[in-house]
Amino acid sequence: MRTAYTADQIRAAEHRLMARLPEGALMQRAASGLAAACATMLGKVYGSRVTLLVGSGDNGGDALYAGALLARRGARVEAVLAGSRTHEAGLEAFLLAGGRAVEAGTGTIERADLVVDGLVGIGASGALREPYRELALAADAAAAPTVAVDVPSGVDASSGRVEGAAVRAALTVTMGARKTGLLVDPGAALAGEVELVDIGLGPYLPDPDVVALTGADVAALLPRPAAESDKYRRGVVGVVAGSDQYTGAAVLAVGGALLAGAGMVRYAGPGEPVAQVRSHWPEAVITELERPSLDGVGRVQAWVVGPGLGTGDWAREMLAQVLASDVPVLIDADGLTLVARERDLLGRDAPVLVTPHAGELSRLTGAGRDEIEADRLRHARGAAADLGVTVLLKGSTTVVAEPDRPVRVNGTGTAWLATGGTGDVLSGVAGALLAQGLGCYDAGSCAAYLHGLAGRIASSGAPLHAAGVAAAVPAAIRELTGRELTGRPAPR
Numbered sequence: 001m002r003t004a005y006t007a008d009q010i011r012a013a014e015h016r017l018m019a020r021l022p023e024g025a026l027m028q029r030a031a032s033g034l035a036a037a038c039a040t041m042l043g044k045v046y047g048s049r050v051t052l053l054v055g056s057g058d059n060g061g062d063a064l065y066a067g068a069l070l071a072r073r074g075a076r077v078e079a080v081l082a083g084s085r086t087h088e089a090g091l092e093a094f095l096l097a098g099g100r101a102v103e104a105g106t107g108t109i110e111r112a113d114l115v116v117d118g119l120v121g122i123g124a125s126g127a128l129r130e131p132y133r134e135l136a137l138a139a140d141a142a143a144a145p146t147v148a149v150d151v152p153s154g155v156d157a158s159s160g161r162v163e164g165a166a167v168r169a170a171l172t173v174t175m176g177a178r179k180t181g182l183l184v185d186p187g188a189a190l191a192g193e194v195e196l197v198d199i200g201l202g203p204y205l206p207d208p209d210v211v212a213l214t215g216a217d218v219a220a221l222l223p224r225p226a227a228e229s230d231k232y233r234r235g236v237v238g239v240v241a242g243s244d245q246y247t248g249a250a251v252l253a254v255g256g257a258l259l260a261g262a263g264m265v266r267y268a269g270p271g272e273p274v275a276q277v278r279s280h281w282p283e284a285v286i287t288e289l290e291r292p293s294l295d296g297v298g299r300v301q302a303w304v305v306g307p308g309l310g311t312g313d314w315a316r317e318m319l320a321q322v323l324a325s326d327v328p329v330l331i332d333a334d335g336l337t338l339v340a341r342e343r344d345l346l347g348r349d350a351p352v353l354v355t356p357h358a359g360e361l362s363r364l365t366g367a368g369r370d371e372i373e374a375d376r377l378r379h380a381r382g383a384a385a386d387l388g389v390t391v392l393l394k395g396s397t398t399v400v401a402e403p404d405r406p407v408r409v410n411g412t413g414t415a416w417l418a419t420g421g422t423g424d425v426l427s428g429v430a431g432a433l434l435a436q437g438l439g440c441y442d443a444g445s446c447a448a449y450l451h452g453l454a455g456r457i458a459s460s461g462a463p464l465h466a467a468g469v470a471a472a473v474p475a476a477i478r479e480l481t482g483r484e485l486t487g488r489p490a491p492r
């Protein structure tokens with residue numbers, strides 16, 4: 001599990017650790033980790049040109065001490081001192097090691113083999129001010145890669161929010177613990193690779209603000225069939241999706257559920273989608289509905305409701321019946337539009353997982369779509385608290401929020417997933433995990449991981465289509481579980 005923390009959490013931990021250490025010790029640890037990462041990126045340090053962008057705080061201090069270490073190894077290191085003041089001891093060490101302070105606009109950024117962004121770290125507030133803004137833009141325009149110290153300047157460390165210009169780093173060397181903003185877009189997209197330098201902060205850190213599951217975490221959570229499993233015990237998913245107008249959503253949601261390991265998938269819907277689901281998935285158990293009713297559809301362990309369902313009376317009645325059941329329900333797409341109109345539908349005791357994209361969340365909460373995308377953590381958390389449900393907010397970083405738990409963030413996806421129907425597949429995958437017994441928080445975050453990985457497999461650097469993502473889900477599971485045997489060993 002990768003953990004991340006807000007600036008306040010990090011600062012509090014640093015204070016406790018610093019009280020036990022000689023002055024400056026933490027910064028020395030940070031700087032040597034930073035210098036080592038820069039050296040690896042440069043390949044050959046001797047004779048290379050390194051330009052430091054140095055702000056007025058300790059972030060600039062880290063850069064100066066690291067610059068001193070690189071200068072001692074023969075790099076030609078120049079520093080642009082951009083702040084109203086400069087970390088004194090850091091500057092002294094830098095100059096003593098042969099580093100040079102230069103003015104911006106002397107071509108130093110353009111000539112560099114490597115730029116080090118030490119403008120601001122966790123002490124930043126608001127959009128980058130001048131001259132930092134212009135330096136960030138110059139670093140972005142330069143040919144050399146940028147290594148960001150702690151966080152790319154311009155990215156809010158606690159949220160990933162970016163107001164105005166920001167540094168685009170090839171590598172972010174982060175001190176003591178990952179910052180939340182490095183795992184959540186738009187900040188995550190600007191951080192590049194993230195390398196964590198251990199400065200001994202671990203024992204002083206509180207519970208994390210956000211976490212990202214690793215493949216091993218997901219593998220440990222994924223349900224597997226046991227030797228004595230049968231299809232009912234493995235978990236039956238009910239899918240209420242699709243309409244005469246939107247048949248594909250039904251096919252994709254059922255496919256996602258089947259290929260993510262449901263013991264069985266029951267599909268209930270009107271004639272057109274029934275015909276489509278039947279021809280694509282003969283293994284699904286289908287009830288063709290003459291009227292909106294779940295009578296006679298059979299028992300399930302979880303429902304998926306909403307994709308392509310429409311928002312008319314039929315859809316509303318189906319949603320109400322699904323929500324009147326006593327099993328977990330995943331609500332997506334049109335189901336969310338209906339809930340936005342009629343919040344009371346959510347009043348139930350069994351768990352609810354909602355899976356909006358930013359536009360759908362906007363309908364649910366009234367916040368603007370752009371505002372949600374700029375600060376997805378805050379909006380997902382707020383909606384989970386307000387609605388009393390688990391919220392999986394889709395997008396470039398998918399986040400799963402549940403009251404009183406760290407937000408789980410997922411970055412396994414690829415932008416190629418931004419194509420029609422992939423969300424329907426996700427709803428099926430998550431529904432299968434709910435039916436197999438995972439709670440909403442685990443089902444949502446494992447589904448996001450698997451779906452993102454399946455997207456990468458299906459894409460392999462080229463366009464994908466939603467059915468291909470569903471088809472790649474078993475390969476994604478195989479990649480995580482390493483082809484382990486389940487049930488009885490094969491006879492020899």
Ligand SMILES: NC(=O)C1=CN([C@@H]2O[C@H](COP(=O)(O)OP(=O)(O)OC[C@H]3O[C@@H](n4cnc5c(N)ncnc54)[C@H](OP(=O)(O)O)[C@@H]3O)[C@@H](O)[C@H]2O)[C@@H](O)CC1
Pocket residue numbers: 014015018026027030055056057058059060062083084085119120121122123124125126127128129130132149150151175199
């Ligand atoms: N503490 C520790 O033990 C360790 C800390 N470490 C390191 O210290 C970093 C935190 O250092 P920090 O607290 O000095 O804050 P930091 O981010 O350098 O700069 C804040 C200053 O920047 C300015 N400024 C703010 N917003 C701005 C804006 N929008 N646009 C322009 N300027 C802006 C403002 O200054 P002013 O405007 O007054 O010039 C403010 O005072 C941390 O990220 C890590 O790298 C590591 O060495 C490990 C040990």
Ligand SMILES: Nc1ncnc2c1ncn2[C@@H]1O[C@H](COP(=O)(O)OP(=O)(O)O)[C@@H](O)[C@H]1O
Pocket residue numbers: 333357394395396397398413414415416417418419420421422423424425426451
């Ligand atoms: N830029 C992106 N990077 C990674 N994943 C993305 C990106 N944009 C969208 N996705 C993913 O693609 C899927 C799209 O779902 P959704 O918006 O519901 O589409 P649809 O309704 O057409 O199925 C979600 O899983 C989402 O997280």
Ligand SMILES: [K+]
Pocket residue numbers: 059117118119120121148149150151152153
């Ligand atoms: K920085």
